[in-house]
Amino acid sequence: MSYIERGTKNFRMASLALFAGGFNTFAILWSTQPLLPEIAKEFHLSPAISSLTLSSTTIALAISMLLVGSLSEVYGRKSVMTVSLVASSILAILTALSPNFHLLLLFRILQGIVLAGLPAIAMAYLGEEIDPKSLGMAMGLYISGNSIGGMGGRIISGMLTDYFNWHIALVGIGIISLFASLLFWLVLPNSTHFQPRPFEVKKLGKSLFSQFKEPGLIYLFCIGFLLMGSFVTLYNYIGFQLVAPPYSLSQTLVGFIFIVYIVGTFSSTWVGILADQHGRKRMIQVSLFILLIGAIITLNTNLSLKIIGIAIFTFGFFAGHSIASGWVGKLSTHDKAQASSLYLFFYYAGSSIGGTAGGTFYSDFGWIGVVSMIVIFSLIAIACSIRLGVITKKKLQLSSHIA
Numbered sequence: 338m339s340y341i342e343r344g345t346k347n348f349r350m351a352s353l354a355l356f357a358g359g360f361n362t363f364a365i366l367w368s369t370q371p372l373l374p375e376i377a378k379e380f381h382l383s384p385a386i387s388s389l390t391l392s393s394t395t396i397a398l399a400i401s402m403l404l405v406g407s408l409s410e411v412y413g414r415k416s417v418m419t420v421s422l423v424a425s426s427i428l429a430i431l432t433a434l435s436p437n438f439h440l441l442l443l444f445r446i447l448q449g450i451v452l453a454g455l456p457a458i459a460m461a462y463l464g465e466e467i468d469p470k471s472l473g474m475a476m477g478l479y480i481s482g483n484s485i486g487g488m489g490g491r492i493i494s495g496m497l498t499d500y501f502n503w504h505i506a507l508v509g510i511g512i513i514s515l516f517a518s519l520l521f522w523l524v525l526p527n528s529t530h531f532q533p534r535p536f537e538v539k540k541l542g543k544s545l546f547s548q549f550k551e552p553g554l555i556y557l558f559c560i561g562f563l564l565m566g567s568f569v570t571l572y573n574y575i576g577f578q579l580v581a582p583p584y585s586l587s588q589t590l591v592g593f594i595f596i597v598y599i600v601g602t603f604s605s606t607w608v609g610i611l612a613d614q615h616g617r618k619r620m621i622q623v624s625l626f627i628l629l630i631g632a633i634i635t636l637n638t639n640l641s642l643k644i645i646g647i648a649i650f651t652f653g654f655f656a657g658h659s660i661a662s663g664w665v666g667k668l669s670t671h672d673k674a675q676a677s678s679l680y681l682f683f684y685y686a687g688s689s690i691g692g693t694a695g696g697t698f699y700s701d702f703g704w705i706g707v708v709s710m711i712v713i714f715s716l717i718a719i720a721c722s723i724r725l726g727v728i729t730k731k732k733l734q735l736s737s738h739i740a
């Protein structure tokens with residue numbers, strides 16, 4: 338059975354489907370982020386507590402992915418991803434009907450559980466079905482869908498909130514996501530290299546934990562945690578700063594700040610191709626350095642420079658995530674969906690822990706506290722990437738010696 342190669346119809350169809358699936362997932366996941374100031378105002382909450390509408394979703398997503406990745410080893414990739422997308426779209430509409438903060442949190446937790454289906458499995462699907470020489474581009478296009486979904490969800494919810502309210506905003510996101518789910522189901526090519534296995538809890542659990550025997554994967558898990566912790570912290574609290582004096586921006590304008598996601602759409606694909614050509618080690622370190630510089634630039638009080646800093650930061654984040662997520666499939670020697678699930682577990686755990694902790698830094702120290710936390714996370718991630726490069730080089734030398 339042949340693999341899907343760049344330039345073929347199946348490559349275009351797979352890329353379109355996963356782009357739509359990524360749009361659906363991340364439009365829903367991040368739809369409440371620009372609404373945090375409104376949610377905090379309506380329910381009389383602090384910034385850190387209002388951020389639980391994101392943190393509760395991402396931690397539920399992280400935990401759920403550990404199970405969903407294993408389920409897909411039994412029931413197949415496309416079917417589990419499709420059910421996930423449809424269920425999360427329906428829940429998005431139900432979330433809009435929440436009359437109080439506790440019910441809002443409950444629906445967001447349920448969303449996190451069902452949203453796990455696509456991100457837990459998409460990377461495994463790509464790793465199994467796409468030709469290795471085309472994988473960098475395919476992964477970059479999938480991450481592009483994630484970035485446009487995150488951007489579109491934030492902008493749409495921000496605009497609808499300004500014109501109506503945040504309840505109508507979430508209904509709008511849910512309806513758009515239902516259409517994206519239908520597109521995904523219709524155009525994604527069926528798996529040809531997937532081999533189902535019986536659902537045996539002990540074996541699946543054993544294979545899950547055996548992923549930690551690969552040191553390189555552990556460093557990738559740490560990088561994913563630190564990348565997402567930094568990213569969510571910046572975007573969670575930039576809205577609070579921009580709606581307050583001296584900026585006093587409207588929700589629509591704050592929503593349009595997220596248009597800088599378009600640089601993430603570009604960087605994830607372009608740097609993915611560069612990683613195929615020049616090596617993942619070099620490009621992930623460049624990406625992390627770019628993220629760090631961007632975060633520091635946001636300390637400037639000039640609004641234009643602050644937005645430029647956010648754009649540079651976003652470029653580095655999506656580039657780094659694209660490389661790290663694609664690298665997981667290469668380093669894992671078995672049950673690649675489980676390895677992807679573990680990477681994303683740490684990735685979204687970083688979102689939950691970093692995103693909420695960032696609220697404390699923001700309340701206590703203002704924006705400089707948020708940036709200080711991101712700088713610390715970035716430096717640790719760079720150290721992990723250096724160590725990862727050393728391990729990968731030794732592994733290649735050992736393979737060459739054995740050969």
